[in-house]
Amino acid sequence: MAGPAFIHYRTPGILIFGMVLAPCGWVLDLISTVAPNWRTISNLPSQSSDKYYQQGIWDICLSSTISQSNQCGQQDQTYFSNQIITVARGMMVGSLVVTLIGLAVATPGVRCWSDRPRWVVASLGGLLIFCSGVLTIIPIAWYTYLMKNMTAASTNIQVGYCIVLGYIGGIMEVLGGFVMFLGVASCCGGRNRSERKVANTGNVARRSEPPRRVAIPSVMPRSRSEASSVPYSKDSMEDESDFPRAKPRVANPPFAGRPYDADL
Template identity: 65%
Template sequence: MRTPGILIFGMVMAPCGWILNLTATVAPSWRTLNSLPNIPIDQFLQQGIWDICLASTIKPGGTCGQSDTTYFNNQIIKVAQGLMVASLCVTILGLCVAIPGVRCWKRTPNWTLAGLGGLLIFISGVLTIIPIAWYTHILSAITTISSRNDVRVGYCIVLGYIGGICEVLGGFVMCIGFCRCCGGRNRGERREKSCELEVGCLMNSVCK
Protein backbone atom coordinates (compact mmCIF):
# COMPACT_ATOMS: atom_id res chain seq x y z
CA MET A 1 0.00 0.00 0.00
CA ARG A 2 1.33 3.40 -0.94
CA THR A 3 1.71 6.05 1.76
CA PRO A 4 -1.65 7.90 1.97
CA GLY A 5 -1.72 11.42 0.60
CA ILE A 6 -2.71 13.01 3.91
CA LEU A 7 0.43 11.64 5.55
CA ILE A 8 2.66 12.74 2.67
CA PHE A 9 1.14 16.23 2.89
CA GLY A 10 1.73 16.44 6.63
CA MET A 11 5.29 15.09 6.48
CA VAL A 12 6.20 17.67 3.82
CA MET A 13 4.52 20.66 5.44
CA ALA A 14 5.91 20.04 8.94
CA PRO A 15 9.66 20.25 8.06
CA CYS A 16 9.02 23.25 5.81
CA GLY A 17 7.20 24.99 8.65
CA TRP A 18 9.97 24.07 11.09
CA ILE A 19 12.66 25.64 8.89
CA LEU A 20 10.64 28.84 8.50
CA ASN A 21 9.97 29.00 12.24
CA LEU A 22 13.64 28.39 13.03
CA THR A 23 14.59 31.32 10.81
CA ALA A 24 11.92 33.50 12.39
CA THR A 25 13.18 32.57 15.86
CA VAL A 26 16.87 33.28 15.43
CA ALA A 27 16.87 36.14 12.90
CA PRO A 28 16.79 39.68 14.36
CA SER A 29 14.02 41.14 12.22
CA TRP A 30 10.65 40.98 13.91
CA ARG A 31 10.31 44.71 13.29
CA THR A 32 12.39 47.54 11.86
CA LEU A 33 12.70 51.09 13.16
CA ASN A 34 13.47 53.83 10.67
CA SER A 35 13.91 57.60 11.00
CA LEU A 36 15.68 57.28 14.33
CA PRO A 37 16.98 60.43 16.09
CA ASN A 38 20.74 61.05 16.09
CA ILE A 39 21.25 58.28 13.53
CA PRO A 40 21.99 58.77 9.78
CA ILE A 41 18.91 58.56 7.59
CA ASP A 42 20.23 55.49 5.75
CA GLN A 43 20.50 53.43 8.96
CA PHE A 44 17.73 51.55 10.75
CA LEU A 45 17.30 49.10 13.62
CA GLN A 46 16.26 45.49 13.19
CA GLN A 47 14.77 44.09 16.39
CA GLY A 48 14.23 40.41 17.05
CA ILE A 49 13.48 38.41 20.17
CA TRP A 50 17.16 37.57 20.84
CA ASP A 51 19.18 40.35 19.25
CA ILE A 52 19.05 43.88 17.80
CA CYS A 53 21.08 44.93 14.76
CA LEU A 54 21.91 48.32 13.30
CA ALA A 55 21.80 48.02 9.52
CA SER A 56 22.11 50.36 6.56
CA THR A 57 20.28 50.67 3.26
CA ILE A 58 23.47 51.49 1.38
CA LYS A 59 25.96 49.13 3.03
CA PRO A 60 25.76 45.33 3.34
CA GLY A 61 25.78 43.65 6.72
CA GLY A 62 25.09 45.29 10.05
CA THR A 63 26.24 45.68 13.62
CA CYS A 64 24.41 43.31 15.96
CA GLY A 65 24.51 43.07 19.74
CA GLN A 66 22.83 46.45 20.24
CA SER A 67 21.57 46.86 23.82
CA ASP A 68 18.00 47.85 24.67
CA THR A 69 17.02 46.71 28.15
CA THR A 70 13.58 48.30 27.92
CA TYR A 71 12.76 46.38 24.75
CA PHE A 72 13.93 43.00 26.02
CA ASN A 73 12.10 43.47 29.33
CA ASN A 74 8.75 43.59 27.55
CA GLN A 75 6.46 40.69 28.39
CA ILE A 76 5.89 39.78 24.74
CA ILE A 77 9.63 39.23 24.21
CA LYS A 78 9.88 36.74 27.08
CA VAL A 79 6.72 34.96 25.95
CA ALA A 80 7.86 34.86 22.32
CA GLN A 81 11.24 33.41 23.28
CA GLY A 82 9.65 30.61 25.26
CA LEU A 83 6.86 29.75 22.80
CA MET A 84 9.03 29.85 19.69
CA VAL A 85 11.62 27.51 21.21
CA ALA A 86 8.83 25.27 22.52
CA SER A 87 7.29 25.18 19.04
CA LEU A 88 10.56 24.04 17.47
CA CYS A 89 10.96 21.28 20.06
CA VAL A 90 7.35 20.10 19.74
CA THR A 91 7.67 19.92 15.94
CA ILE A 92 10.72 17.67 16.24
CA LEU A 93 8.90 15.52 18.78
CA GLY A 94 5.87 15.31 16.49
CA LEU A 95 8.01 14.20 13.55
CA CYS A 96 9.75 11.58 15.69
CA VAL A 97 6.36 10.19 16.70
CA ALA A 98 4.85 10.39 13.21
CA ILE A 99 7.69 8.81 11.23
CA PRO A 100 7.29 5.28 12.70
CA GLY A 101 3.54 5.57 12.08
CA VAL A 102 3.87 6.76 8.49
CA ARG A 103 6.64 4.26 7.58
CA CYS A 104 6.87 3.02 4.00
CA TRP A 105 8.23 -0.45 4.83
CA LYS A 106 4.93 -1.85 6.15
CA ARG A 107 1.70 -2.50 4.31
CA THR A 108 -0.50 -0.16 6.35
CA PRO A 109 0.40 2.90 8.44
CA ASN A 110 0.01 3.00 12.19
CA TRP A 111 -2.73 5.61 12.21
CA THR A 112 -2.59 6.12 15.96
CA LEU A 113 1.08 7.09 15.92
CA ALA A 114 0.73 9.12 12.73
CA GLY A 115 -2.31 10.95 14.09
CA LEU A 116 -0.59 11.64 17.42
CA GLY A 117 2.42 13.03 15.57
CA GLY A 118 0.06 15.19 13.53
CA LEU A 119 -1.57 16.49 16.71
CA LEU A 120 1.82 17.51 18.10
CA ILE A 121 2.71 19.24 14.83
CA PHE A 122 -0.62 21.07 14.92
CA ILE A 123 0.09 22.25 18.47
CA SER A 124 3.56 23.44 17.46
CA GLY A 125 2.00 25.57 14.74
CA VAL A 126 -0.36 27.14 17.25
CA LEU A 127 2.57 27.84 19.59
CA THR A 128 4.21 29.78 16.76
CA ILE A 129 1.17 31.77 15.67
CA ILE A 130 0.34 32.99 19.22
CA PRO A 131 3.50 35.10 19.80
CA ILE A 132 3.67 36.17 16.14
CA ALA A 133 0.10 37.47 16.20
CA TRP A 134 0.53 39.08 19.62
CA TYR A 135 3.75 40.83 18.58
CA THR A 136 2.12 42.10 15.39
CA HIS A 137 -0.90 43.38 17.30
CA ILE A 138 1.23 45.52 19.65
CA LEU A 139 3.97 46.27 17.12
CA SER A 140 4.18 49.99 17.86
CA ALA A 141 3.43 49.74 21.58
CA ILE A 142 6.21 47.36 22.66
CA THR A 143 8.40 50.27 23.72
CA THR A 144 7.89 54.02 23.85
CA ILE A 145 8.54 55.16 20.31
CA SER A 146 8.54 58.69 18.97
CA SER A 147 5.74 59.50 16.55
CA ARG A 148 8.43 60.41 14.03
CA ASN A 149 9.77 56.84 13.96
CA ASP A 150 8.72 54.61 11.10
CA VAL A 151 7.86 51.19 12.55
CA ARG A 152 7.55 48.34 10.05
CA VAL A 153 6.92 44.62 10.24
CA GLY A 154 10.08 42.55 9.80
CA TYR A 155 10.41 39.52 7.57
CA CYS A 156 10.48 37.19 10.59
CA ILE A 157 6.80 37.94 11.20
CA VAL A 158 5.95 36.86 7.66
CA LEU A 159 8.07 33.72 7.91
CA GLY A 160 6.56 32.91 11.30
CA TYR A 161 3.01 33.20 10.00
CA ILE A 162 3.76 31.02 6.98
CA GLY A 163 5.64 28.44 9.08
CA GLY A 164 2.92 28.29 11.72
CA ILE A 165 0.18 27.90 9.11
CA CYS A 166 2.16 25.14 7.36
CA GLU A 167 2.40 23.20 10.61
CA VAL A 168 -1.23 23.78 11.54
CA LEU A 169 -2.43 22.57 8.13
CA GLY A 170 0.00 19.64 7.99
CA GLY A 171 -0.82 18.51 11.51
CA PHE A 172 -4.58 18.88 11.00
CA VAL A 173 -4.55 16.85 7.79
CA MET A 174 -2.57 14.07 9.49
CA CYS A 175 -5.07 14.02 12.36
CA ILE A 176 -7.84 13.23 9.86
CA GLY A 177 -6.44 9.70 9.76
CA PHE A 178 -7.46 9.14 13.39
CA CYS A 179 -10.92 8.09 12.21
CA ARG A 180 -11.83 6.00 9.18
CA CYS A 181 -14.55 7.68 7.16
CA CYS A 182 -15.96 7.77 3.62
CA GLY A 183 -15.28 4.07 3.24
CA GLY A 184 -11.62 4.56 4.11
CA ARG A 185 -11.16 7.10 1.33
CA ASN A 186 -9.56 9.55 3.77
CA ARG A 187 -6.85 6.94 4.40
CA GLY A 188 -6.41 6.03 0.74
CA GLU A 189 -7.90 2.56 1.34
CA ARG A 190 -10.70 2.70 -1.24
CA ARG A 191 -8.37 3.06 -4.18
CA GLU A 192 -6.13 0.30 -2.87
CA LYS A 193 -9.02 -2.13 -2.53
CA SER A 194 -10.35 -1.33 -5.99
CA CYS A 195 -6.88 -1.93 -7.47
CA GLU A 196 -6.63 -5.28 -5.70
CA LEU A 197 -10.05 -6.25 -7.06
CA GLU A 198 -9.04 -5.35 -10.62
CA VAL A 199 -5.82 -7.33 -10.31
CA GLY A 200 -7.72 -10.31 -8.92
CA CYS A 201 -10.22 -10.24 -11.76
CA LEU A 202 -7.43 -9.95 -14.30
CA MET A 203 -5.60 -12.94 -12.81
CA ASN A 204 -8.78 -15.02 -12.83
CA SER A 205 -9.42 -14.24 -16.48
CA VAL A 206 -5.84 -15.17 -17.39
CA CYS A 207 -6.09 -18.49 -15.52
CA LYS A 208 -9.27 -19.37 -17.35
Protein backbone atom coordinates in the same frame (compact mmCIF):
# COMPACT_ATOMS: atom_id res chain seq x y z
CA MET B 1 0.02 -22.30 -11.87
CA ALA B 2 0.66 -18.75 -10.69
CA GLY B 3 1.87 -18.23 -7.12
CA PRO B 4 0.13 -15.97 -4.57
CA ALA B 5 0.50 -12.20 -5.09
CA PHE B 6 1.77 -10.01 -2.27
CA ILE B 7 -0.54 -7.14 -1.31
CA HIS B 8 0.77 -3.78 -0.13
CA TYR B 9 -0.94 -0.45 0.44
CA ARG B 10 -0.06 2.94 -0.97
CA THR B 11 0.78 5.73 1.43
CA PRO B 12 -2.38 7.84 1.85
CA GLY B 13 -2.27 11.33 0.42
CA ILE B 14 -3.18 13.04 3.70
CA LEU B 15 -0.07 11.64 5.36
CA ILE B 16 2.15 12.71 2.48
CA PHE B 17 0.60 16.19 2.63
CA GLY B 18 1.31 16.51 6.35
CA MET B 19 4.84 15.10 6.16
CA VAL B 20 5.75 17.62 3.45
CA LEU B 21 4.23 20.72 5.06
CA ALA B 22 5.57 20.09 8.56
CA PRO B 23 9.34 20.24 7.74
CA CYS B 24 8.82 23.26 5.49
CA GLY B 25 6.98 25.07 8.27
CA TRP B 26 9.70 24.12 10.76
CA VAL B 27 12.40 25.72 8.57
CA LEU B 28 10.42 28.95 8.29
CA ASP B 29 9.82 29.00 12.06
CA LEU B 30 13.54 28.48 12.69
CA ILE B 31 14.43 31.48 10.54
CA SER B 32 11.77 33.56 12.24
CA THR B 33 13.10 32.61 15.68
CA VAL B 34 16.80 33.31 15.20
CA ALA B 35 16.73 36.23 12.73
CA PRO B 36 16.72 39.73 14.32
CA ASN B 37 14.02 41.30 12.19
CA TRP B 38 10.64 41.19 13.93
CA ARG B 39 10.27 44.91 13.46
CA THR B 40 12.25 47.69 11.75
CA ILE B 41 12.69 51.20 13.20
CA SER B 42 13.92 53.96 10.88
CA ASN B 43 14.39 57.77 11.08
CA LEU B 44 16.45 57.51 14.25
CA PRO B 45 17.03 60.89 15.95
CA SER B 46 20.61 60.18 17.04
CA GLN B 47 21.73 58.45 13.82
CA SER B 48 22.05 59.40 10.15
CA SER B 49 19.06 59.07 7.83
CA ASP B 50 20.37 55.84 6.29
CA LYS B 51 20.54 54.04 9.63
CA TYR B 52 17.76 51.84 11.00
CA TYR B 53 17.30 49.24 13.73
CA GLN B 54 16.34 45.62 13.19
CA GLN B 55 14.86 44.23 16.39
CA GLY B 56 14.22 40.56 17.07
CA ILE B 57 13.52 38.52 20.17
CA TRP B 58 17.21 37.68 20.75
CA ASP B 59 19.26 40.49 19.26
CA ILE B 60 19.14 44.02 17.83
CA CYS B 61 21.19 45.10 14.82
CA LEU B 62 22.00 48.54 13.48
CA SER B 63 21.96 48.45 9.66
CA SER B 64 22.33 50.92 6.82
CA THR B 65 20.61 51.36 3.48
CA ILE B 66 23.83 52.35 1.68
CA SER B 67 26.09 49.57 3.00
CA GLN B 68 25.80 45.89 3.82
CA SER B 69 27.43 46.15 7.26
CA ASN B 70 25.35 45.24 10.33
CA GLN B 71 26.32 46.12 13.86
CA CYS B 72 24.55 43.50 15.98
CA GLY B 73 24.60 43.15 19.76
CA GLN B 74 22.94 46.53 20.38
CA GLN B 75 21.64 46.99 23.92
CA ASP B 76 18.07 48.08 24.65
CA GLN B 77 16.91 47.02 28.10
CA THR B 78 13.57 48.76 27.66
CA TYR B 79 12.77 46.67 24.59
CA PHE B 80 13.87 43.32 26.05
CA SER B 81 11.96 43.99 29.27
CA ASN B 82 8.62 43.70 27.48
CA GLN B 83 6.61 40.63 28.48
CA ILE B 84 5.96 39.62 24.89
CA ILE B 85 9.70 39.15 24.27
CA THR B 86 10.03 36.62 27.08
CA VAL B 87 6.84 34.81 26.01
CA ALA B 88 7.87 34.75 22.36
CA ARG B 89 11.25 33.25 23.18
CA GLY B 90 9.77 30.37 25.13
CA MET B 91 6.92 29.63 22.72
CA MET B 92 9.02 29.80 19.56
CA VAL B 93 11.66 27.45 20.94
CA GLY B 94 8.94 25.17 22.27
CA SER B 95 7.31 25.13 18.83
CA LEU B 96 10.54 24.01 17.19
CA VAL B 97 11.02 21.20 19.71
CA VAL B 98 7.41 20.00 19.48
CA THR B 99 7.60 19.92 15.68
CA LEU B 100 10.66 17.67 15.79
CA ILE B 101 8.94 15.37 18.28
CA GLY B 102 5.82 15.23 16.09
CA LEU B 103 7.85 14.31 13.03
CA ALA B 104 9.72 11.63 14.98
CA VAL B 105 6.42 10.14 16.16
CA ALA B 106 4.64 10.36 12.80
CA THR B 107 7.47 8.91 10.69
CA PRO B 108 7.16 5.25 11.82
CA GLY B 109 3.38 5.54 11.73
CA VAL B 110 3.19 6.70 8.13
CA ARG B 111 4.52 3.39 6.75
CA CYS B 112 8.13 3.14 7.73
CA TRP B 113 8.42 -0.61 8.39
CA SER B 114 4.89 -1.90 7.83
CA ASP B 115 2.68 -2.54 4.81
CA ARG B 116 -0.20 -0.47 6.20
CA PRO B 117 0.07 2.89 8.01
CA ARG B 118 -0.38 2.97 11.78
CA TRP B 119 -3.13 5.49 12.01
CA VAL B 120 -3.03 5.97 15.76
CA VAL B 121 0.69 6.78 15.75
CA ALA B 122 0.44 8.98 12.66
CA SER B 123 -2.53 10.86 14.10
CA LEU B 124 -0.66 11.46 17.37
CA GLY B 125 2.27 12.90 15.41
CA GLY B 126 -0.16 15.10 13.46
CA LEU B 127 -1.64 16.40 16.71
CA LEU B 128 1.81 17.39 17.96
CA ILE B 129 2.59 19.16 14.70
CA PHE B 130 -0.73 21.00 14.90
CA CYS B 131 0.09 22.17 18.44
CA SER B 132 3.53 23.36 17.32
CA GLY B 133 1.91 25.53 14.65
CA VAL B 134 -0.38 27.06 17.26
CA LEU B 135 2.63 27.76 19.49
CA THR B 136 4.17 29.70 16.62
CA ILE B 137 1.12 31.74 15.63
CA ILE B 138 0.23 32.91 19.17
CA PRO B 139 3.44 34.89 19.97
CA ILE B 140 3.71 36.29 16.45
CA ALA B 141 0.13 37.52 16.47
CA TRP B 142 0.59 38.96 19.96
CA TYR B 143 3.84 40.72 18.95
CA THR B 144 2.16 42.18 15.86
CA TYR B 145 -0.67 43.53 18.00
CA LEU B 146 1.73 45.18 20.51
CA MET B 147 4.37 46.27 18.02
CA LYS B 148 3.17 49.87 17.77
CA ASN B 149 2.71 50.22 21.54
CA MET B 150 6.18 49.06 22.58
CA THR B 151 8.70 51.80 23.37
CA ALA B 152 10.88 52.72 20.37
CA ALA B 153 13.42 55.40 19.47
CA SER B 154 11.23 56.52 16.57
CA THR B 155 7.61 56.40 15.52
CA ASN B 156 8.41 54.99 12.06
CA ILE B 157 7.92 51.27 12.82
CA GLN B 158 7.47 48.60 10.15
CA VAL B 159 6.84 44.86 10.25
CA GLY B 160 9.93 42.70 9.73
CA TYR B 161 10.21 39.66 7.52
CA CYS B 162 10.36 37.35 10.56
CA ILE B 163 6.69 38.06 11.24
CA VAL B 164 5.72 37.06 7.70
CA LEU B 165 7.82 33.89 7.74
CA GLY B 166 6.48 32.98 11.17
CA TYR B 167 2.89 33.30 10.01
CA ILE B 168 3.50 31.18 6.91
CA GLY B 169 5.40 28.50 8.84
CA GLY B 170 2.80 28.32 11.60
CA ILE B 171 -0.07 28.01 9.13
CA MET B 172 1.73 25.26 7.23
CA GLU B 173 2.24 23.29 10.44
CA VAL B 174 -1.37 23.78 11.49
CA LEU B 175 -2.69 22.57 8.13
CA GLY B 176 -0.28 19.63 7.91
CA GLY B 177 -0.94 18.46 11.46
CA PHE B 178 -4.71 18.85 11.15
CA VAL B 179 -4.85 16.84 7.92
CA MET B 180 -2.76 14.06 9.46
CA PHE B 181 -4.95 14.01 12.55
CA LEU B 182 -8.02 13.42 10.35
CA GLY B 183 -6.71 9.89 9.74
CA VAL B 184 -7.84 8.89 13.22
CA ALA B 185 -11.38 8.66 11.88
CA SER B 186 -11.59 5.26 10.17
CA CYS B 187 -14.68 4.67 8.06
CA CYS B 188 -15.63 3.02 4.77
CA GLY B 189 -12.88 0.45 5.19
CA GLY B 190 -10.16 3.04 4.74
CA ARG B 191 -11.37 4.21 1.32
CA ASN B 192 -11.67 7.79 2.47
CA ARG B 193 -7.96 7.75 3.32
CA SER B 194 -6.80 6.61 -0.13
CA GLU B 195 -5.86 3.08 0.93
CA ARG B 196 -5.73 1.05 -2.25
CA LYS B 197 -4.56 -2.47 -2.62
CA VAL B 198 -1.81 -2.99 -5.14
CA ALA B 199 -0.78 -6.46 -6.24
CA ASN B 200 2.97 -6.82 -6.39
CA THR B 201 3.64 -9.73 -8.73
CA GLY B 202 7.10 -8.66 -9.83
CA ASN B 203 8.92 -11.08 -7.52
CA VAL B 204 6.53 -13.99 -7.90
CA ALA B 205 7.86 -16.80 -10.08
CA ARG B 206 5.34 -18.36 -12.43
CA ARG B 207 5.51 -21.85 -13.82
CA SER B 208 5.36 -22.05 -17.56
CA GLU B 209 2.92 -24.65 -18.78
CA PRO B 210 4.31 -27.25 -21.19
CA PRO B 211 3.19 -26.81 -24.80
CA ARG B 212 0.17 -28.85 -25.81
CA ARG B 213 0.81 -31.71 -28.18
CA VAL B 214 -1.32 -31.62 -31.33
CA ALA B 215 -1.79 -34.83 -33.26
CA ILE B 216 -1.19 -34.23 -36.98
CA PRO B 217 -2.56 -36.95 -39.28
CA SER B 218 0.07 -38.40 -41.56
CA VAL B 219 -0.63 -38.28 -45.33
CA MET B 220 0.39 -41.53 -46.96
CA PRO B 221 0.56 -41.88 -50.76
CA ARG B 222 -1.95 -44.28 -52.11
CA SER B 223 -1.88 -46.13 -55.38
CA ARG B 224 -4.51 -45.64 -58.03
CA SER B 225 -6.13 -48.92 -57.27
CA GLU B 226 -6.50 -48.01 -53.60
CA ALA B 227 -7.72 -44.49 -54.30
CA SER B 228 -10.71 -45.56 -56.37
CA SER B 229 -12.25 -48.85 -57.26
CA VAL B 230 -14.25 -47.45 -60.22
CA PRO B 231 -12.46 -47.87 -63.57
CA TYR B 232 -12.53 -44.87 -65.88
CA SER B 233 -10.59 -43.54 -68.83
CA LYS B 234 -9.81 -40.11 -70.21
CA ASP B 235 -12.03 -40.57 -73.23
CA SER B 236 -14.99 -41.61 -71.17
CA MET B 237 -14.69 -38.52 -69.00
CA GLU B 238 -14.59 -36.27 -72.10
CA ASP B 239 -17.67 -37.93 -73.57
CA GLU B 240 -19.68 -37.69 -70.40
CA SER B 241 -19.00 -33.99 -69.86
CA ASP B 242 -22.16 -31.90 -70.30
CA PHE B 243 -20.48 -28.64 -71.37
CA PRO B 244 -18.60 -27.79 -74.57
CA ARG B 245 -14.89 -27.72 -74.44
CA ALA B 246 -12.72 -25.15 -76.22
CA LYS B 247 -10.80 -26.35 -79.24
CA PRO B 248 -7.04 -26.37 -78.86
CA ARG B 249 -5.34 -23.39 -80.45
CA VAL B 250 -2.60 -24.17 -82.96
CA ALA B 251 0.42 -21.95 -82.58
CA ASN B 252 1.59 -22.09 -86.25
CA PRO B 253 -1.23 -23.12 -88.65
CA PRO B 254 -0.11 -24.75 -91.97
CA PHE B 255 0.01 -22.47 -95.06
CA ALA B 256 -2.25 -23.72 -97.86
CA GLY B 257 -2.04 -20.80 -100.32
CA ARG B 258 -0.03 -20.34 -103.57
CA PRO B 259 3.56 -19.15 -103.05
CA TYR B 260 4.59 -15.87 -104.66
CA ASP B 261 7.91 -14.84 -106.14
CA ALA B 262 8.75 -12.72 -103.07
CA ASP B 263 8.49 -15.82 -100.95
CA LEU B 264 11.05 -17.75 -102.94
